[in-house]
Amino acid sequence: MxxxxxxxxxxxPTSVVIGALGSVQNAILPALAIAFSGIGGSGRFGVAIAVxxxxxxxxxxxxxxxxxxxxxxxxxxxxxxxxxxxxRAARSVPYERIQDVSxxxxxxxxxxxxxxxxxxxxxxxxxxxxxxxVTTAEGSRLRQLxxxxxxxxxxxxxxxxxxxxxxxxxxxxxxQVLFQMSPQRLITFGLFEFSLAVFAVLLGLLQYADNxxxxxxxxxxxxxxxxxEQSTWVARIGPAAQVVGxxxxxxxxxxxxxxxxxxxxxxxxxxxxxxxxARGFRRRRGLFTxxxxxxxxxxxxxxAITTGPLRYRFGWRSLSFVSLASDNESASHAVAPFAQIxxxxxxxxxxxxxxxxxxxxxxxxxIAYRTDKAIGAALLFVVVAGVLALFAPMGWFLIPLGAALVxxxxxxxxxxxxxxxxxxxxxxxxxxxxxxxxxxxxxxxxLHSVEIAQGPxxxxxxxxxxxxxxxxxxxxxxxxxxxxARELRAKILTTITATDFAHI
Amino acid sequence: MDNALAxxxxxxxxxxxxxxxxxxxxxxxxxxxxxxxxxxxxxxxxVEVVLAEAAQSDPDLAALALVPQGGLSGAVMLAxxxxxxxxxxxxxxxxxYQMSADRLRVVRGVLWHSDTVVPLSRVQHIDVHQGPVERFxxxxxxxxxxxxxxxxxxxxxxxxxxxxxxxxxxxxxxxxRESL
Numbered sequence: 001m002x003x004x005x006x007x008x009x010x011x012x013p014t015s016v017v018i019g020a021l022g023s024v025q026n027a028i029l030p031a032l033a034i035a036f037s038g039i040g041g042s043g044r045f046g047v048a049i050a051v052x053x054x055x056x057x058x059x060x061x062x063x064x065x066x067x068x069x070x071x072x073x074x075x076x077x078x079x080x081x082x083x084x085x086x087x088r089a090a091r092s093v094p095y096e097r098i099q100d101v102s103x104x105x106x107x108x109x110x111x112x113x114x115x116x117x118x119x120x121x122x123x124x125x126x127x128x129x130x131x132x133x134v135t136t137a138e139g140s141r142l143r144q145l146x147x148x149x150x151x152x153x154x155x156x157x158x159x160x161x162x163x164x165x166x167x168x169x170x171x172x173x174x175x176q177v178l179f180q181m182s183p184q185r186l187i188t189f190g191l192f193e194f195s196l197a198v199f200a201v202l203l204g205l206l207q208y209a210d211n212x213x214x215x216x217x218x219x220x221x222x223x224x225x226x227x228x229e230q231s232t233w234v235a236r237i238g239p240a241a242q243v244v245g246x247x248x249x250x251x252x253x254x255x256x257x258x259x260x261x262x263x264x265x266x267x268x269x270x271x272x273x274x275x276x277x278a279r280g281f282r283r284r285r286g287l288f289t290x291x292x293x294x295x296x297x298x299x300x301x302x303x304a305i306t307t308g309p310l311r312y313r314f315g316w317r318s319l320s321f322v323s324l325a326s327d328n329e330s331a332s333h334a335v336a337p338f339a340q341i342x343x344x345x346x347x348x349x350x351x352x353x354x355x356x357x358x359x360x361x362x363x364x365x366x367i368a369y370r371t372d373k374a375i376g377a378a379l380l381f382v383v384v385a386g387v388l389a390l391f392a393p394m395g396w397f398l399i400p401l402g403a404a405l406v407x408x409x410x411x412x413x414x415x416x417x418x419x420x421x422x423x424x425x426x427x428x429x430x431x432x433x434x435x436x437x438x439x440x441x442x443x444x445x446x447l448h449s450v451e452i453a454q455g456p457x458x459x460x461x462x463x464x465x466x467x468x469x470x471x472x473x474x475x476x477x478x479x480x481x482x483x484x485a486r487e488l489r490a491k492i493l494t495t496i497t498a499t500d501f502a503h504i
Numbered sequence: 505m506d507n508a509l510a511x512x513x514x515x516x517x518x519x520x521x522x523x524x525x526x527x528x529x530x531x532x533x534x535x536x537x538x539x540x541x542x543x544x545x546x547x548x549x550x551v552e553v554v555l556a557e558a559a560q561s562d563p564d565l566a567a568l569a570l571v572p573q574g575g576l577s578g579a580v581m582l583a584x585x586x587x588x589x590x591x592x593x594x595x596x597x598x599x600x601y602q603m604s605a606d607r608l609r610v611v612r613g614v615l616w617h618s619d620t621v622v623p624l625s626r627v628q629h630i631d632v633h634q635g636p637v638e639r640f641x642x643x644x645x646x647x648x649x650x651x652x653x654x655x656x657x658x659x660x661x662x663x664x665x666x667x668x669x670x671x672x673x674x675x676x677x678x679x680x681r682e683s684l
């Protein structure tokens with residue numbers, strides 16, 4: 001049985017096919033660019049096909065060599081991966097360092113029944129070992145194995161060997177479902193995700209195309225001619241038609257914006273399920289790329305409950321976990337991206353947190369801070385108003401002056417209703433946000449340092465920012481009266497120094 | 505470390521008097537600052553030479569010749585000298601630390617003031633670093649690494665080299681004891 005342990009294994013042979021298909025994808029754009037550009041004159045289609053063929057052959061060859069040269073060994077104490085076509089790299093990750101194993105299934109891999117296995121060590125980014133791709137069964141076997149190895153060291157040894165010997169390891173029992181999103185919920189969510197980002201992408205593509213294609217996109221004269229043609233045409237059709245055209249354009253924009261939001265949301269969050277299992281929180285989501293992530297409960301450092309100006313009016317909020325593994329944006333730990341507060345509360349309590357209630361002793365920031373912020377918000381507009389009063393026709397300066405009043409009022413409103421903080425025996429709450437409240441909840445125990453920072457103005461006016469050292473995220477409470485900042489720090493430090501927590 | 509301190513540790517007050525850094529730290533700061541200001545002095549000299557030549561060749565710019573020779577570079581050098589005398593001294597005065605049984609407090613900043621406390625039980629690992637200038641002055645920088653994103657590494661420069669190593673050993677002993 002122990003021979004299983006030391007046998008080097010390869011990833012699934014079909015992953016070469018995925019690599020080859022990837023190179024086809026890479027070959028298409030350059031080939032198209034050559035085909036539609038001036039390179040090579042009349043023979044350019046031949047050149048395009050040759051370039052594409054070469055790219056595909058080289059890509060496939062590299063994929064094959066990469067597959068041949070990558071082996072992994074599931075050892076007694078660690079997982080070792082040797083890889084590299086010319087220069088070889090050997091990396092070993094001890095089981096106790098593996099925080100978790102995540103499985104990702106991009107669309108192509110799903111077609112072939114493969115998964116990419118990532119061993120997360122908490123080091124973040126490229127330091128983690130990824131095996132792309134192994135069969136789905138091998139993926140869940142590895143995950144199961146690593147977990148058993150790590151957690152039940154002595155007992156697990158026998159269990160893991162048994163698991164290795166068994167052809168089909170038993171999956172972990174299904175957990176309790178904490179949160180899931182129905183297609184109706186996804187559609188509502190998608191409508192709130194209205195986005196015109198697609199136009200930015202289109203512009204970028206145009207610029208990209210411009211490098212290859214003969215249209216001089218950035219030549220002003222071309223546009224001038226086009227505009228003059230269009231404007232005479234527009235002028236000819238009369239004002240009524242112009243209004244209709246403008247309305248139609250806005251309508252198209254709105255439709256595209258909603259469609260983008262819906263599409264992005266549905267592809268990302270299709271079949272969103274959050275479960276509480278014995279190993280922690282398990283989240284599965286995705287339409288084309290299905291991801292399956294497990295977050296151990298003790299790794300959750302803080303909660304962030306965010307919302308948008310419009311969705312807040314309908315009570316929709318998003319809950320995400322702050323954890324050490326979430327350093328990079330892609331590994332976002334959104335656990336309830338679109339939920340009502342009643343749905344969020346049980347998830348928070350499953351993670352060992354609780355939401356603020358009536359008993360929470362909210363406190364405001366310092367009054368000096370409020371005044372300074374309001375003046376700061378209005379200052380730029382006041383300067384503009386001054387300049388206009390001197391150099392512009394009468395009355396113009398009233399516009400920026402009004403803007404200054406609005407800015408100052410908004411700033412005061414934010415201080416009055418949104419910017420507040422609270423501390424109780426085990427948690428710290430911090431809220432800010434102008435149009436919608438953004439809330440952070442951290443455990444006093446899981447903080448790593450406390451800093452009181454003051455700029456020149458803050459020193460003069462006697463307030464400070466309290467920076468809390470949070471694993472995997474930032475948390476700061478701004479504009480605290482200095483005495484309050486010191487009081488908070490003393491309280492937090494009392495909790496921290498009472499318990500050792502450096503090993504999380 | 506004195507174990508008798510430990511039970512009272514949480515009662516220690518974090519606004520207490522700070523321990524000053526090694527006096528040589530001011531000089532290390534001056535050398536570092538000088539190295540950064542040298543390009544400015546050179547630039548002043550170059551500008552002066554160029555202007556003097558322009559004043560000779562072009563009658564329109566003859567007025568420039570009224571500035572006494574070395575006036576510009578002299579003024580720049582005087583400013584640099586004043587900066588070198590006063591800024592490091594102020595910076596030194598603004599800095600300090602407070603080491604207690606279970607935490608290290610680091611204070612710094614003349615204009616942007618910051619006052620950080622790192623509980624020793626949250627220290628992931630410790631570095632003692634000496635650059636060439638620091639080595640010449642016999643001082644070192646102690647760096648505490650924590651798992652937090654903010655203040656992932658807290659630097660305490662300007663400690664005597666021996667003291668820095670002794671503090672590292674103290675903190676290490678603390679970590680070992682706590683994790684047992």
